Amino acid sequence: MSIPDFLEFGSKLTNLEKTRNFNVFGDYSLDPFRKLIDSHGWRDRKKERLRISVVGTNGKGSVSHFLAGSFSNLGYGTGLYTSPHLFDPKERIRIGPNFDPIDQEDLKEISNILFTESTSEELSFLSWFEWFTLGSFVLFEKKDIAVQIYEAGLGGRLDATKVAEPDILVICAIGEDHKAVLGNTKEAILKEKLGIVSERTRIVFALEPEPSQLKILKEFCSEKNLDLHLFPSLPEGKSYLDHNQEYVKFIVENLQGYISKKLSSLEKTEQVIFKPLPLPPGRLETISDLPFIVFDPAHNPDAIRVTLASLSSAFPGKRFSILAGFLPDKEGESMAEKLFDYTKIQNTNLYFLDSKEFKLPEGYGSYSVLPEKLSEILKPIRNAEGLLVLGSFRLYSYIKA
Structure with missing residues (x-):
């Protein structure tokens, strides 16, 4: 068999x-x-x-x-x-x-x-x-x-x-x-x-x-x-x-x-080597240095808030434009508002991926970008030092491909 x-x-x-x-x-x-x-x-x-x-x-x-x-x-x-x-x-x-x-x-x-x-x-x-x-x-x-x-x-x-x-x-x-x-x-x-x-x-x-x-x-x-x-x-x-x-x-x-x-009865490995903990993949991960692209899977309002607040500590001195993609069952409008406020303060750009898979937040049609236009967004961005991509784990394959 x-x-x-x-x-x-x-x-x-x-x-x-x-x-x-x-x-x-x-x-x-x-x-x-x-x-x-x-x-x-x-x-x-x-x-x-x-x-x-x-x-x-x-x-x-x-x-x-x-x-x-x-x-x-x-x-x-x-x-x-x-x-x-x-x-x-x-x-x-x-x-x-x-x-x-x-x-x-x-x-x-x-x-x-x-x-x-x-x-x-x-x-x-x-x-x-x-x-x-x-x-x-x-x-x-x-x-x-x-x-x-x-x-x-x-x-x-x-x-x-x-x-x-x-x-x-x-x-x-x-x-x-x-x-x-x-x-x-x-x-x-x-x-x-x-x-x-x-x-x-x-x-x-x-x-x-x-x-x-x-x-x-x-x-x-x-x-x-x-x-x-x-x-x-x-x-x-x-x-x-x-x-x-x-x-x-x-x-x-x-x-x-x-x-x-x-675990007293269990044997450990012969040699214990203490080393720095590797960062988990896909969390505030630097995808590219030129252009500078960072990915994070934040996909709910609290996570968006925490990720945005983490940027100044994780990447001091850098400003980010943002590319987001939200699945249909997510609170897109609430998250979009937080992203809009951030980019307005930073004087950077905001984009939302619009496709069959990702739903465009209501009221943000002028910020939409189609998947076939992503290559243009992923180039160096005027007035910004980096691009933050977030909203769904599924976006990772779009920018890593």
């Missing part, structure tokens, strides 16, 4: 990231996914593990990458599962110390396990995100990965990464995004994300939220008997990447005793 290709099989599954049909969550349950993987033991811990779930609206991708680098520097075999990807879905599953995207051999190994122990028919009900989540479980256990970090995709209570049953929960900044699924307020969204907690969870780390959210967080941790550690929220004038590195340092330092006890 021939073993199906992992990516090819996944391409036939329902992919909500592409369809944007989040209405399906009204009737969604994790139970079928949980029952499937438990019937095969695919999420069982072969040894003692440290599984960390990272949730939040903004910053969870960079925090997840920094956590992975930190634990790898400590000498632990570390696996990282994130979403979405920039170019290639293989980017979602990485293993230290280099954290390159998994290669074709890794995918073959996952497929051999899944299709030897199951059938295509049994697996065909999975969603594309569940499929990749399952792939990370199988590969991390197969390779005996001690520290496993799972970035939630959407929410927490209904997110496929919930079945990892995290020992540690890390909460990043809460903002208003995917409100049709998660709730219309930050308080409701926080509750959805807290739903990722399992009976295994012992410790919660969080960026200190607004008082109304903090009350919910403290009551939840008290009810569940969870240790809560708070870290200050992002101060004005500081790059969010610098702040998230400090947050991760705080997390790792506070986990030292817990880790040494929980």
Whole structure:
């Protein structure tokens, strides 16, 4: 029997990231996914593990990458599962110390396990995100990965990464995004994300939220008997990447005793080499020096505000024109207003990508640019020292191609 290709099989599954049909969550349950993987033991811990779930609206991708680098520097075999990807879905599953995207051999190994122990028919009900989540479980256990970090995709209570049953929960900044699924307020969204907690969870780390959210967080941790550690929220004038590195340092330092006890039986690598944490791809990333182009995936009002505020610290002395692209389910008008105000103060240019994929914010027709005209925008810009591209992960391929 021939073993199906992992990516090819996944391409036939329902992919909500592409369809944007989040209405399906009204009737969604994790139970079928949980029952499937438990019937095969695919999420069982072969040894003692440290599984960390990272949730939040903004910053969870960079925090997840920094956590992975930190634990790898400590000498632990570390696996990282994130979403979405920039170019290639293989980017979602990485293993230290280099954290390159998994290669074709890794995918073959996952497929051999899944299709030897199951059938295509049994697996065909999975969603594309569940499929990749399952792939990370199988590969991390197969390779005996001690520290496993799972970035939630959407929410927490209904997110496929919930079945990892995290020992540690890390909460990043809460903002208003995917409100049709998660709730219309930050308080409701926080509750959805807290739903990722399992009976295994012992410790919660969080960026200190607004008082109304903090009350919910403290009551939840008290009810569940969870240790809560708070870290200050992002101060004005500081790059969010610098702040998230400090947050991760705080997390790792506070986990030292817990880790040494929980993972005492695990051998570390022979030589621990401490090195600077690499910056996560696609976050305030310099794409080109001439012309100077920076990419960031900010795609909700809070993230836009934080990214704009981070520019002066991350790129001192530089002014930016902006190219943005917003998916139809985003609050384009609210974000466009913030971008307009920034470029007006900076005396720079503002562009919005207008295509079938990206929706032009209402009232900003004169700022539109068609995809075939992008090459003109990506040239050196008069009266500006750089171009900031943001609004969606999907824009990355437009400017990197």
